[in-house]
Amino acid sequence: MATVDVRSPDVVIRGRKVVGGVTEGEALVTREAISGWGGVNALKGEIIETHHELRGQSFAGKILVFPGAKGSSGWSVAFHTSRLAGKAPIGLLFNVMTTKAALGAVVLRVPSMTDFDTDPLEAIETGDWVRIDADSESVFVWKGGRP
Amino acid sequence: MTMRLTDEEKAMRDGAQGAAVAKAMDLLIRYGEALGAEDFVYTDNIAGVPGSSPKWIKDYYAEDGGDYRAVFSRFDLDSDEAVDVPRISGFACHLQGGMDPELWRDQGMSEEAFANFQADEREVAGHGIQVLKTCTPYLAGNMPVMGEHCAWMESSAVVLCNSVVGGRTNCEGRESTSSAMLAKRVPNWGFHRDEFRKGQHLIDVEVPVDSIFEWGLLGYFTGGAVEDAIPVLDGAIADPALIKHKHFGAAAASSGGVEMYHMAGITPEAPSVEAAFGGAARGERFTYGPKERQATYERLNSIGESRDVDYVMLGCPHYSADQLAEAARLLEGRTVHENSNLWIFTSRAVKATAEASGSADIIRKAGAKLMTDTCSAISQAVPPGTRVAAFDSAKQTHYLPAIMGIEGWFGTTQECIDAACTGRWNGRLN
Numbered sequence: 001m002a003t004v005d006v007r008s009p010d011v012v013i014r015g016r017k018v019v020g021g022v023t024e025g026e027a028l029v030t031r032e033a034i035s036g037w038g039g040v041n042a043l044k045g046e047i048i049e050t051h052h053e054l055r056g057q058s059f060a061g062k063i064l065v066f067p068g069a070k071g072s073s074g075w076s077v078a079f080h081t082s083r084l085a086g087k088a089p090i091g092l093l094f095n096v097m098t099t100k101a102a103l104g105a106v107v108l109r110v111p112s113m114t115d116f117d118t119d120p121l122e123a124i125e126t127g128d129w130v131r132i133d134a135d136s137e138s139v140f141v142w143k144g145g146r147p
Numbered sequence: 148m149t150m151r152l153t154d155e156e157k158a159m160r161d162g163a164q165g166a167a168v169a170k171a172m173d174l175l176i177r178y179g180e181a182l183g184a185e186d187f188v189y190t191d192n193i194a195g196v197p198g199s200s201p202k203w204i205k206d207y208y209a210e211d212g213g214d215y216r217a218v219f220s221r222f223d224l225d226s227d228e229a230v231d232v233p234r235i236s237g238f239a240c241h242l243q244g245g246m247d248p249e250l251w252r253d254q255g256m257s258e259e260a261f262a263n264f265q266a267d268e269r270e271v272a273g274h275g276i277q278v279l280k281t282c283t284p285y286l287a288g289n290m291p292v293m294g295e296h297c298a299w300m301e302s303s304a305v306v307l308c309n310s311v312v313g314g315r316t317n318c319e320g321r322e323s324t325s326s327a328m329l330a331k332r333v334p335n336w337g338f339h340r341d342e343f344r345k346g347q348h349l350i351d352v353e354v355p356v357d358s359i360f361e362w363g364l365l366g367y368f369t370g371g372a373v374e375d376a377i378p379v380l381d382g383a384i385a386d387p388a389l390i391k392h393k394h395f396g397a398a399a400a401s402s403g404g405v406e407m408y409h410m411a412g413i414t415p416e417a418p419s420v421e422a423a424f425g426g427a428a429r430g431e432r433f434t435y436g437p438k439e440r441q442a443t444y445e446r447l448n449s450i451g452e453s454r455d456v457d458y459v460m461l462g463c464p465h466y467s468a469d470q471l472a473e474a475a476r477l478l479e480g481r482t483v484h485e486n487s488n489l490w491i492f493t494s495r496a497v498k499a500t501a502e503a504s505g506s507a508d509i510i511r512k513a514g515a516k517l518m519t520d521t522c523s524a525i526s527q528a529v530p531p532g533t534r535v536a537a538f539d540s541a542k543q544t545h546y547l548p549a550i551m552g553i554e555g556w557f558g559t560t561q562e563c564i565d566a567a568c569t570g571r572w573n574g575r576l577n
Contacts, residue, residue, distance in 0.1 A: 018181045033374060033404065038524060038546040050450060050549045070375055070404030072546075073300040076320035080222065084207055098375060098404065099317040099337060102181040106174070107225050107322050112181070 006147045009131075009140035013118045015093075017134045018102060021111035023091045024131035026145070027124050028062040030054045033096075036104060037074025045087025060087040063130045065120050068096030075100035080107040091132040093120045093139060113139060150179045150334075151186045159330060166230040167220070171326035174225050175334065178323055184334035191237040191331055192297040192314075194284050194304065195324025197276055198223055198232075199244060199267045202259065215270040223325035232329070235275040239328040240289050242301050243282045243465075244268070245526050247518040248495075254518070254528035276328065280520040281494030283393065283465040285312070288496060293415060296339055298327040302406070303397035303464045303542065309407035311392045313415040315339050318406050338407060344416060346409050346423040348373045348430040352382030354440050359391050360539070360559045365435060366395035367541040368443040370403025372433045379423040381411040382435075390467050397464050398541035444576045447541055447557040450548045451572065454556075455486070458533040459567035460523050461560065462492030463543035468500040470560075471517075475506035477564040478513040484570035488530040489515035492522045515567070523547055537566045537574070 032053050034040070039049040045060030060082070069075050082088040092105050092112040105112035111134040120139065124130060129142040152160065160172040179187065198219040211217035211229035220229040246256045246264055256264075272278055279287045282301045291297050291314030299305050299316040308314040317337040319327070327333050337343050350372065356365045362384075369378050378399075387410070399405035409417035417423035433439075461474060474491055483489045491510060493501065498519050501507040510517050523529050524546045529536065537556040538544045548555035556566070558574030566572045 016183070019177075038401075038550055048549050050545075051446075068375060068404075071302065071401055073302050073305065073318045073320055076322055080225075080322070081204075084204070084222075096375065097182060099182065099319060099323070100404070103178050103320040103323050106177045106181050107320075109225075
């Protein structure tokens with residue numbers, strides 16, 4: 001993470017570490033819970049669920065900001081497979097802790113957080129630049145893209 | 148948060164029971180800490196999909212040998228190195244798999260894929276894991292009891308275990324179940340704990356819900372309403388049966404993320420609405436009336452346009468012996484239309500019962516195929532050229548059209564079998 005910040009973040013959110021580490025990138029935000037198996041195409045890193053607002057969009061290389069996980073117990077396998085395919089998200093921020101989301105984050109091995117003091121779904125929009133410092137349990141947000 | 152480990156668990160983590168158990172503990176500790184769990188519970192009832200994988204996953208781990216051992220280590224245990232996996236000593240079961248062990252050609256599987264399937268199954272059996280090959284372990288030899296700590300995958304089985312039986316399991320994943328088979332531990336979080344099992348939202352059921360079709364519709368509505376919370380259903384729910392709970396739970400788990408529900412006076416931890424909530428009703432209050440029932444039906448049927456049905460799929464979750472008998476009754480003396488196909492899925496154990504009882508024969512004589520181990524969604528296998536499918540399962544209607552890019556209809560078992568025999572969808576909400 002050699003990025004030199006040209007300006008300080010617009011928003012700082014505190015939360016709890018799910019998986020440690022530091023990452024930064026573009027946010028992909030949804031207000032709808034995400035299904036893993038059957039809801040994503042792991043090999044393409046793409047949401048495929050019929051009624052989902054992100055249907056057809058790719059989370060590969062993005063910081064995925066979502067309320068929580070739903071659906072099949074194959075959630076972790078779907079995201080684990082996306083890691084093998086090189087199509088995984090690079091960080092996860094989610095509000096509702098479930099076994100699906102926790103295990104998925106663990107096997108994705110990407111910095112992940114939950115239990116926030118500010119709702120990331122309110123503070124972060126798709127396209128915002130986000131840095132997750134899970135080790136210090138902080139999320140930094142630059143509105144509108146890379147600073 | 149650092150988990151509190153017993154001396155035995157520390158020793159397991161540090162390798163006292165071998166490298167595989169140490170890797171399993173490492174994964175389970177990372178997982179427990181992610182959840183925020185304080186400690187582990189002991190479990191000796193574990194259902195997952197240990198080590199089974201398509202060929203390309205094995206090839207991905209070619210440097211580690213590209214075999215079952217490599218996949219179990221690297222993928223299932225999420226280990227950075229391959230280790231020897233010992234024989235499992237506890238009660239571990241393999242859930243659904245990728246193809247039918249006999250009709251795999253009909254499912255479009257290659258010789259190579261079948262050989263891979265057979266090799267995996269030999270490994271599973273050789274590791275002391277019970278080959279149930281079903282999403283309904285409770286119909287095939289693994290019915291938990293009240294209060295039993297389990298580590299199960301398969302959302303439809305998880306919700307049944309918690310809600311109908313009073314067993315205790317979270318919706319585990321492949322990596323946590325495979326690890327738990329070695330370590331006999333899962334994080335003491337969620338449904339293992341009393342306080343987590345109380346109702347969160349109330350659903351007033353105002354239309355009569357009695358048939359399996361109506362239970363399935365209500366389930367799909369429930370998941371959409373409460374998402375991943377625990378609903379308490381009260382009102383006009385009648386004629387409970389295992390297969391109705393099976394369809395209700397599968398639907399609620401796919402439209403939302405329901406892992407436990409209470410039905411007042413019906414499920415074991417809900418002798419009353421108050422008991423289900425652990426006090427006064429709280430959370431949101433939803434009504435399931437004629438309007439909601441209609442809307443749920445229309446939502447499930449929003450992905451069908453053509454009424455020429457190529458494919459009817461029954462057996463999601465896997466059919467029970469009584470459902471196979473019902474399908475046989477509806478099929479007897481009829482034949483599947485030349486433009487359509489009927490595949491019915493069940494477990495090997497239940498198929499054996501259906502063979503003995505004659506329903507398997509009637510199903511086959513009608514031109515339908517009775518398949519085990521898998522389903523169209525899991526195996527991504529449908530008859531060649533399928534464009535329009537029909538289902539009696541809200542869960543399969545939710546998943547298969549999205550996965551396969553086809554149209555789908557949802558209706559009663561009778562409507563589905565009529566569609567298979569006429570090639571036309573004539574379902575309607577009465």
